[in-house]
Amino acid sequence: MIQALAFYLFAGLVIASAVMVIMSRNPVHSVLWLILAFFNAAGLMVLVGAEFIAMLLVIVYVGAVAVLFLFVVMMLDIDFAAMRAGFIKNFPLGIAIAAILLAELLLGIGAYNAGGLELGTPDGAATQGVGQSNIEAIGGLLYGRYILLFEVAGIILLVAMIGAIVLTFQPPKPGARGRQNVGKQIARRPHEATVMKNPEVGQGVEL
Amino acid sequence: MTEFFQNLGLSYEWAWTVATLVGIITISLLVMFSVAMVIYVDRKVLGAIMMRRGPNVVGPFGLLQSFADGLKVFLQETIIPSAANKGIFLLAPIITFTVALAAWAVIPFDAGVVVSDINVGLLYILAISSLGVYGVVMSGWASNSKYPFFSAMRAAAQMISYEVSIGFVLVCVVLFAGTFNMSGIVMAQKGHGLGFINGFFVNPLLFPMFVVFFISALAETARAPFDLTEAESELVAGYQTEYSSMSFALFWLGEYANILLMCSLCTLLFMGGWLPPIEWAPLYYVPGIVWFLVKTFFFFFLFSWIWATVPRYRYDQLMRLGWKVFLPMSLIFVALISGYLMATGHFS
Incomplete structure (x- = not known):
């Protein structure tokens, strides 16, 4: 019964906050509602026993991706009225995408219920997870059966990361000020920066 | 119960x-x-x-x-600036405070003394502490004032940067412990050093990670010398500038609850949690919670000591330390430690 209550709480909040993402007037509020939706989706994951996925959802999406969203939305000076104006125009497109997503969901659930897919039977990997914790089961699959796909995904991400760095890297202009050499700063001693003088009264200091 | x-x-x-x-x-x-x-x-x-x-x-x-x-x-009277975004302005301190308390759910104070002994305890802490940044960012934006906004930007960048290296340090600990469960991590430290010292900190491979974790914990809680989010000389009081009364107190309590959490994490991950420092039967007559509190308090003392002695970092130095020193270092140690454990047959 508590599980049912928790499920309806999380599911209701996911839907309500997803609706608020598109209904709220202020884009910053939209991002905050989106974060609430992510968070409640993580709650749903915990309820089905996928606590590892739930934690990853919170760490990756709520902790990193949504912070960047929030960052960008806060920094940009957005004209709220102009953004609202496109709503009616894009409404049919949105409905179409929603219909496609719904059809895909129904198709997927239907195929699953019909038993058409035999998940992981060839080497019995799908039954591997019984009696293991989430992390062990996922680790066993990722580094065992799906090692090639996993490595390929890793390489693609690495290339993307290097590409992003190369695109944004600006080599220092020769003679430009403002570049810090931390080693040089730390190696500097007081006697290199200051001079002790003991001038006579009325004489002043000459450096 | x-x-x-x-x-x-x-x-x-x-x-x-x-x-x-x-x-x-x-x-x-x-x-x-x-x-x-x-x-x-x-x-x-x-x-x-x-x-x-x-x-x-x-x-x-x-x-x-x-x-x-x-x-x-x-x-005191609760003052809400007229230009502030009222809802978010009031929500921000509540989020900071709630998040700071929520992480304590998986902290074991003694063997079995824990609210929720979940499998993914360490990931839960990582997830909850990554939420902490929202309180700061929301308060900075909702205040609609330039210093709090600067502070929020700094806090967001700082916390994300140091979370990365904290994540890798946690991976190193988990590699040795073989579990994400907090109690399991503590029990894995029993007799870790030469068979009689309890704690991962004596391991020469994990000690550098311990130092990295401690410094990152300082940065993660925006504590001196990394308290750039509330640098008085530049930003008045940072993101708390516009807050008064209970909403200010909630920030204050949340901040210290976070500091205590980081101290207890240092204790649990590297110092053997509720276990006595060395394996010696008479030491086990002292209740485990006493050892836990003594060790946590020791780390808190280090936090205060550092606050009193170290001058504040410049912002570019902070970013350099996070991305150019700690991140490569912790990455190298992840490779080193997993290589060592594979070579010694730890996983078989």
């Missing part, structure tokens, strides 16, 4: 719910109390290092100073 409520005639589900609620309330109250006391300790240590007395008027040795401050703050 669930059995106790079941004996009172409740069904298992409801007995579990009531027992968990009681546990949550107990731990929240204890954390709040220790936060109050730790603020006093912080001020006393700072006073001693600066050769002054620190709080000494309210109660014996000034012990009730934090409670007096709490009462004062409670009686």
Whole structure:
């Protein structure tokens, strides 16, 4: 019964906050509602026993991706009225995408219920997870059966990361000020920066 | 505790719910109390290092100073700037405070003394502490004032940067412990050093990670020398500038609850948690919670000590340390440690 209550709480909040993402007037509020939706989706994951996925959802999406969203939305000076104006125009497109997503969901659930897919039977990997914790089961699959796909995904991400760095890297202009050499700063001693003088009264200091 | 409520005639589900609620309330109250006391300790240590007395008027040795401050703050008027985004402005301190308390759910104070002994305890802490940044960012934006906004930007960048290296340090610990469960990590440290020292910190491969974790913990809680989010000389009081009364107090409590959490994480991950420092039978007569509190308090003392002695970092130095020193270093250590463990047959 508590599980049912928790499920309806999380599911209701996911839907309500997803609706608020598109209904709220202020884009910053939209991002905050989106974060609430992510968070409640993580709650749903915990309820089905996928606590590892739930934690990853919170760490990756709520902790990193949504912070960047929030960052960008806060920094940009957005004209709220102009953004609202496109709503009616894009409404049919949105409905179409929603219909496609719904059809895909129904198709997927239907195929699953019909038993058409035999998940992981060839080497019995799908039954591997019984009696293991989430992390062990996922680790066993990722580094065992799906090692090639996993490595390929890793390489693609690495290339993307290097590409992003190369695109944004600006080599220092020769003679430009403002570049810090931390080693040089730390190696500097007081006697290199200051001079002790003991001038006579009325004489002043000459450096 | 669930059995106790079941004996009172409740069904298992409801007995579990009531027992968990009681546990949550107990731990929240204890954390709040220790936060109050730790603020006093912080001020006393700072006073001693600066050769002054620190709080000494309210109660014996000034012990009730934090409670007096709490009462004062409670009686103040809540001021909301007219240009502020009211809802988010009020929500921000509540989020900071709630998140700071929520992480304590998986902290084991002694063998079995934990609200929720989940499999993914360490990931839960990582997830919850990554939420902490929202309180700061939301307060900075909602205040609609330039210094809080600067502070929020700095806080967001700083916390994300240091979370990365904290994540890799945690991976190193988990590789040795073989589990994400907090109690499991503590038990894996039993007799780790030469068979009689309890704690991962004696391991030459993990000691550098321990240092990285401690420094990242300072940065993650925006504590000196990384307190750029509330650098008084540049940003007035940072993201808290526009806050007063209880909303300010919630930030304050949340900040210290986070610091205590980081201290207890240092204890649990590297110093052997509730285990005595060395394997010697008489030491086991001391209750485990005493060892836990002594070690946590030791780390808190280090936090205060550093606050009193180290000057504030410049912002570019902070980013350099996070991305150019700690991140490569912790990455190298992940490879090194997993290589070492594979070579010694730890996983077979």
